[in-house]
């Protein structure tokens with residue numbers, strides 16, 4: 115039997131040979147439309163800071179001022195003595211934003227998803243997930259011990275065929291906006307099917323919160339759905355909200371159930387109170403500065419229009435995620451390197467993050483970009499002969 119060293123070594127070698135080896139960039143600046151890497155300013159088209167709030171002065175100031183009052187470490191888990199006033203106020207603001215009775219903070223989206231799914235589901239239950247769901251949803255479903263089914267991407271008819279047979283609790287889980295494709299789930303149709311089949315619907319709106327819906331309340335609100343239609347709403351704070359962490363919003367029964375039973379909630383240290391204060395400022399900015407969302411959507415339209423003129427193979431997306439399908443992993447990396455030499459940072463996304471043969475440039479737009487910066491991106495994409 116191979117030891118750990120051989121196994122790790124073989125896996126690394128295989129990734130190198132298949133052009134799937136990943137390397138981290140080290141940034142010497144805040145997130146923004148431009149970032150500093152290796153002494154160069156690069157135009158940034160790969161961050162999830164969709165509204166440009168990660169380094170917004172008011173968000174930074176809230177963080178600083180709460181750190182003065184509350185220090186840095188939260189000191190304990192929420193159920194011991196780590197739950198402070200900023201955490202409480204943020205939960206209340208997130209409940210109001212999403213139009214739900216309550217919200218509960220988690221230290222990351224990954225923890226929120228695996229925690230929620232393993233709490234809700236028991237062996238014998240059935241969970242149905244879109245093929246392209248985020249890894250944390252898939253892991254949570256698998257670890258729960260429930261019978262786990264994946265349905266074809268955004269295919270409500272395929273889900274309906276699978277849901278029909280059998281009884282016992284059923285949970286359908288989708289991303290609101292898919293993280294690597296940028297397209298949106300057919301939430302109204304999914305909710306109607308779930309109502310008919312008496313299944314619960316859970317939506318992970320990591321990429322919809324802040325970007326979709328009135329006041330940035332997200333994809334569920336944009337689809338006109340409420341807590342009865344979508345009992346479990348999860349979203350993260352590390353993307354459009356520019357900070358870190360995540361939350362689940364729902365009714366009293368769900369939230370109290372999670373507080374009492376979810377191991378990822380109970381047995382982990384609460385995030386710093388100052389982080390909650392910063393996220394609270396970001397929630398206020400969502401509501402006060404709707405121009406950010408409007409500007410972002412104008413940039414998305416501008417980019418799609420320009421890309422169509424260039425004949426680029428854009429995927430179908432109305433979100434801030436505008437992937438350019440390349441196919442081959444090596445080719446995607448080459449395009450990404452080419453763009454970087456020209457001063458643009460665009461991520462190449464390869465398997466296992468996306469299915470084999472669908473490597474892509476994952477272009478993300480932000481309200482912090484200017485029209486000129488988007489035009490520059492189009493110009494460089496035109497020159498690099500991406501398909």
Ligand SMILES: *Cc1c(COP(=O)(O)O)cnc(C)c1O
Nearest residue numbers: 222223224248293320350352359
């Ligand atoms: C980023 C992301 C997560 C994980 O959230 P983190 O807070 O980064 O752990 C979960 N689901 C989706 C769809 C995501 O894109």
